[in-house]
Amino acid sequence: MLKQIEGSHAVAEAVALCRPEVICAYPITPQTHIVEDLGFLVKSGKLSGCEFINVESEFAALSVAIGSSAAGARTYTATASQGILFMAEAVYNASGLGLPIVMTVGNRAIGAPINIWNDQSDSMSMRDAGWLQLFVESNQQAIDVHIQAFRIAEALSLPVMVCMDGFILTHAYERVDIPDQKQVDKFLPSFEPRQVLDPANPKSIGAMVGPEAFTEVRYLEHHKQMQALELIPQVAKEFKAIFGRDSGGLISEYRLDDAETIVVTLGSVIGTMQEVIDRMREDGVAIGALTLRSFRPFPAAALRSALGKAKRVVVFEKCLAVGLGGIVSNNVRMALSELSTPVYSVIGGLGGRPITQASLHRLFTEATQDRLEDLHFLDLNKDIVKRELEREASMRRSGSIAENILSDIGIVDAANTI
């Protein structure tokens, strides 16, 4: 059914269609609307057979999810930003225990400085936590990938994070096609857990594992994620057969034929990029883009075959490994390690900074001319940076960086007004 609704609302409807049995959540922007809507669906009886639990923290949210999943209930939660950091211990625990929880992350920056806007630092902080991480480009994909996420999680008995850009997707009103219940039921069978807490068959779950077996347990986690490299496209194919839409999969490609420059990215920014790429193609520039839909497992082989003929690869990412550079780009470099293709890291959109077509056009043009440095910060205001560095060089008690910069910007704006 076609609806013009907010991304969060669309996700709530999609999750409800998956017949979750326990939903627990703690409010954090920009994830809040999803669980508000789910809470309403449960309370109003539209989503029956489901317990909705308001918890006191994200750590508790995922801990409740761990308990309910281990007791055999299909379980969902959502988080973002500081929230995923607060639940970090439980994030690793859920995957280590092999519990197929599905969690939405409304991607948002991490503080300090506190910032509620979109980037992907939060999901990236948990990239090695043993969860599958599926990134979506649009609200339609968000709907479709959540439905697939339950299938994938339960097939592997591993938790899945569905990562969607905060605000840009969660708060955007778009036309989406909400599947009907019959279709979803056909696609998603009821949850049959591999392990379950049951008085009829008492088992201990969560024993200490020493050096004699820890490596094997971890290896199997890795092995199962590598299995997902086959499972994810297969589930996407089945999804298409029932719903008629291409969603999910490991990667998506845009105008890669004969592309000399290929931009690799994650999430919703591909929408803006496609416009820029179309314009550049009209101008005769051989450029295309590739979106990573699965970041964990990392589709190295698919990347190699898609990027193999490119003259250069530009990885555009909304996160930063401080002291190193790009996170996604280093994963891409590893996938391309046997090739000599240069891989540029571009960090952009941090803390919700708008990524404009003009900036991307300038960036891509410089890239096609190989005028980019290895690590580039899109739209970095170098004057502001210089002013702060000078302040630090000139006095010991220079104060805190964030507040200094905000003051500088205030003064600059005031000056401009005059």
Next chain:
Amino acid sequence: MPNQHVKFYQTGTLTVGNRLLDEKMRTVQATPDRSNSLDSGHRACQGCGEALGARYAIDAAMRAANNQLIAANATGCLEVFTTPYPESAWRIPWMHSLFGNAAAVATGIAAAMRVKGRDEVRVIAQGGDGGTTDIGFGCLSGMFERNDDVLYICYDNQAYMNTGVQRSSATPGAARTATTMPVGENPGADFNQGKNVPLIAMAHNIPYVATASVHDLHDLEAKVQKAMAVRGARYIQIFVPCPLGWGSKPQDTMKVARLTVESGLYPLFEAEYGEIVGVTKIRRRTDVAECLKLQRRFAHVFKKPEQLAKIQAIADANIRKFRLAGSEGGQS
């Protein structure tokens, strides 16, 4: 099955033994059909109060739940000594997730049971004092205020024993731990610190809160049974001496527990919906010195009379506050 004659005299504790009781009143452990939920062969130290407390508490809960019980366990001694896989001492479905989330995990299990219509399955969470009063406190309080259908049992041995005896917020004043060593003018743990979690639990207005002690196992079983007869959030804190951490003799576990309770240092009471409904009167009041001298963690207070006096003052205040004084056998 031949009739089992369990001798249950606790030498030197003055506790009534099973043989003196009517069969119906005997402890769960005295019956041949006890569940042995926490089975023999685990790796607890000699004289471990926690192992004993857990064994009685869980078997009593099992009987009350008609053997339909699931447990969530916080990280700690109890978790470690019961599950050296491939061995597990648990004969009930049991789960360990993290140090600080046992209450929340139990909430999740209870939610799953409710949604699946399995109301007959009851859920308990358990942990030591560190996992309860410190790192697990947020999840515990959340479980309380939502009145989730979970019985949380805290085995209180007054420090982090699993990591090598460090101070927790349940450690009493003057006690020596690895992080409150007896050096300087005011040795041991500071006075006027720590929190009383049973009283905080009561402030959540939950249906049932109780304190118990391993020296009085009948009382402990009765409290578990009472807690299991109610739905909603319930809390029982059991006083469990730790010979290793307290420097007491393994054979003195019951004695230390009894003398501590009889001194007034560990009031035993029950509360319903935030109000105390019963206290265990002290039968034969003793000075705090009697229990303290059995524990090396308090050895230094005998060289500091003012410290000993402070501890006695705490016991005296407890006796006044909880009205613990009364005639012998005057149990409420």
